[in-house]
Amino acid sequence: MSHQSDLIATDIDAYLDQHENKELLRFLTCGSVDDGKSTLIGRLLHDSKMIYEDQLAAIQNDSKKVGTTGDEIDLALLVDGLQAEREQGITIDVAYRYFSTAKRKFIIADTPGHEQYTRNMATGASTCDLAIILIDARHGVQVQTRRHSFIVSLLGIKHTVVAINKMDLVDFSEERFEQIKQDYLNFAQGLGLKDIHFAPISALKGDNVVNPSENMHWYSGDSLMQTLENVEIAGDANFDELRFPVQYVNRPNLNFRGYCGTLSAGIVRPGDAVTVLPSGKSSKVKSIVTFDGELPEAFAPMAVTLTLEDEIDISRGDLIVHSDQVPEVTNRFAAHLVWMSEQELIPGRSYEIKLASTRTAGRVSAIRHRIDVNTLEQSPAATLGLNEIAQVEVTLERPIVADDYRRHKGTGSFIIVDRLTNATVAAGMIQAEAEDDSAIELHAESIISTQQRAERFGQKAALVQIKATDATQGATLLYTLEQQLFNRGRLPLALTFQNTEQVAALKAAGLLLLTQRDDFEADLVLEADAELPPTAQVKALLQKIQQADLI
Structure with missing residues (x-):
C-alpha cells in the first residue's frame, strides 16, 4: 500500500502521532439503486492509494467473475462484501471502510439504496457528519433521492454533498449538471438542509473524485475529496450545554467515588456547579480523572470519571448538567x-x-x-x-x-x-415542541372527518352487539374482546349505559362500541358459539369483526 504521507517509511512513531491527532470525518453514501455508491467508495480508496496490492489483485480477479464494468476493474467489489450483494450488484448491509489522507481520517458508511433497507440506512447515518447523495446524471432526481435526502435531514446530518455521477454518460454536459442541481435545490427547500455542495463526477473513470477532471473545464469547484478534506465540522458539536450521562459508579475503596461516562455535549472543569437529573441534587466538580491522571477540563466526546465535592445519590442513567443550565x-x-x-x-x-x-x-x-x-x-x-x-x-x-x-x-x-x-x-x-403559537390553527368547528378518524384508529366506527347464552358469559366475552382490540392498538369501548345520544356521539368520535344490549340499533350482531372454549369464542369474534372490515 502506498500512503500519501512519507512519515510511514521514515518515522513510524511520528506518523502514528500525526495520525492520532487528525480530525475524523464520518460520512455516508446514499442514492438510488445503481447510482454508483460502492464504485465511488472504491474509487476514493483506489485513487487515495489506500488499497493493498494483494487486495487489488483479488478485486481484479473477482471483476472477471462477477464484475459489472466489462474489462475494467470493478471497484464496487471492494465494499460489496456479501455474496448476495455481489450476485445482485446491489448493497444490502451497511459496509464501513476506513482510510486517511494527509489532512483527515475518514470512516465511510456505504448504505443500501433500496426502500426495504431503510432501517439499515438509518443505522449507518446516525453517527455521520456528512452525507454524499449520488444522482445518476442520466436520470436526475429520483424517488429514492428524495427519500434519502429526507432521512439525512431527519437524522440531523449538517453537511450534504450532492455528487452527480456518471457524467461520462452525458458527455460531461454542464447544462445537464446545472439542470439537476436546480431540480435538487427546488426539492430540498423544505427539508432544512443548510450546507449543500454540488460536484459533477464519474466514479468509474475517476473524474473529479480525488483528482480534478480534464473533461469538465467548465467546473471550477473542489473535487469530492477536497470537499471531504476541507468541510468545517468542528463547530457542529454542542459545547455550550453540558450533558454527562453516568454510565458507571466507580467505588474501588472507601476513599474514592467517581462517576464514569462519556460527555455527549459541553465542557466541564473542576469547580463547576453541577446538578444531577432527574433528582435535582446539586454539587461541584472536585476533579476530572482519567487513566493518565487528572485533567483541567474535559469536553465532548471524551470519556472521563468525575468526582464531586459532596456524596449525593447518583446511579447509572442519571444525567449531570451545569446548574445554571438545567433542562426540564x-x-x-x-x-x-x-x-x-x-x-x-x-x-x-x-x-x-x-x-x-x-x-x-x-x-x-x-x-x-x-x-x-x-x-x-x-x-x-x-x-x-x-x-x-x-x-x-x-x-x-x-x-x-x-x-x-x-x-x-x-x-x-x-x-x-x-x-x-x-x-x-x-x-x-x-x-422539541414549538414554544410559540405559530403552528396552532384556530377552528370554530370540527374539521376532522370520519375517514380521518378511521385511518388514525385503524378501525371503522360501529356498534357491535355480542349475543351469548347467559349474561355472565356475555360480559366475559365483551370485556375480553375489548381488551384484545385495545392490545391491537384499536380504540374499543364496552358500553355500560343505554343513552342513545351518547352512543351516537361516541360513534361520531370514531370509537368501536361493544354491547350485549339488544335495544340499540347495532351495525353488526355476532352470536358466540357456546360449544367452543371461551378463548376460542373470543378469537372467532375477532375474526368476524375483521371479516366485517371494521378493523
Whole structure:
C-alpha cells in the first residue's frame, strides 16, 4: 500500500502521532439503486492509494467473475462484501471502510439504496457528519433521492454533498449538471438542509473524485475529496450545554467515588456547579480523572470519571448538567420514529426504552401521523410496519431529560427494545415542541372527518352487539374482546349505559362500541358459539369483526 504521507517509511512513531491527532470525518453514501455508491467508495480508496496490492489483485480477479464494468476493474467489489450483494450488484448491509489522507481520517458508511433497507440506512447515518447523495446524471432526481435526502435531514446530518455521477454518460454536459442541481435545490427547500455542495463526477473513470477532471473545464469547484478534506465540522458539536450521562459508579475503596461516562455535549472543569437529573441534587466538580491522571477540563466526546465535592445519590442513567443550565425533565415527549421490526408497532404496548445510559419501560402512546418518505406526505396511522417513519408520542415510566435531537444527538436519540425478544425494534429522534403559537390553527368547528378518524384508529366506527347464552358469559366475552382490540392498538369501548345520544356521539368520535344490549340499533350482531372454549369464542369474534372490515 502506498500512503500519501512519507512519515510511514521514515518515522513510524511520528506518523502514528500525526495520525492520532487528525480530525475524523464520518460520512455516508446514499442514492438510488445503481447510482454508483460502492464504485465511488472504491474509487476514493483506489485513487487515495489506500488499497493493498494483494487486495487489488483479488478485486481484479473477482471483476472477471462477477464484475459489472466489462474489462475494467470493478471497484464496487471492494465494499460489496456479501455474496448476495455481489450476485445482485446491489448493497444490502451497511459496509464501513476506513482510510486517511494527509489532512483527515475518514470512516465511510456505504448504505443500501433500496426502500426495504431503510432501517439499515438509518443505522449507518446516525453517527455521520456528512452525507454524499449520488444522482445518476442520466436520470436526475429520483424517488429514492428524495427519500434519502429526507432521512439525512431527519437524522440531523449538517453537511450534504450532492455528487452527480456518471457524467461520462452525458458527455460531461454542464447544462445537464446545472439542470439537476436546480431540480435538487427546488426539492430540498423544505427539508432544512443548510450546507449543500454540488460536484459533477464519474466514479468509474475517476473524474473529479480525488483528482480534478480534464473533461469538465467548465467546473471550477473542489473535487469530492477536497470537499471531504476541507468541510468545517468542528463547530457542529454542542459545547455550550453540558450533558454527562453516568454510565458507571466507580467505588474501588472507601476513599474514592467517581462517576464514569462519556460527555455527549459541553465542557466541564473542576469547580463547576453541577446538578444531577432527574433528582435535582446539586454539587461541584472536585476533579476530572482519567487513566493518565487528572485533567483541567474535559469536553465532548471524551470519556472521563468525575468526582464531586459532596456524596449525593447518583446511579447509572442519571444525567449531570451545569446548574445554571438545567433542562426540564419529563416522562412524555414527541419524536420521529423509524420502525425496524417485521412485527408491527402496537401503540400502548410496553417496550424497553434506551436513551443514553438510561433504561426504562415506556410505550408509544400515540402515532400523530405516518410520513411517506418518498413524497413527504403525512397521513393518519393506527400502527407502523417495517421501515416506516412516523411522528409519535412516547410515554415513559420514569422522568428523563428529553433533549431536541437537532441540538443533542447523544441525549436526544433513543432506541426501543422488545422486552420479550430483546430485539431492537425502532430508533427515535426526540423533537422539541414549538414554544410559540405559530403552528396552532384556530377552528370554530370540527374539521376532522370520519375517514380521518378511521385511518388514525385503524378501525371503522360501529356498534357491535355480542349475543351469548347467559349474561355472565356475555360480559366475559365483551370485556375480553375489548381488551384484545385495545392490545391491537384499536380504540374499543364496552358500553355500560343505554343513552342513545351518547352512543351516537361516541360513534361520531370514531370509537368501536361493544354491547350485549339488544335495544340499540347495532351495525353488526355476532352470536358466540357456546360449544367452543371461551378463548376460542373470543378469537372467532375477532375474526368476524375483521371479516366485517371494521378493523
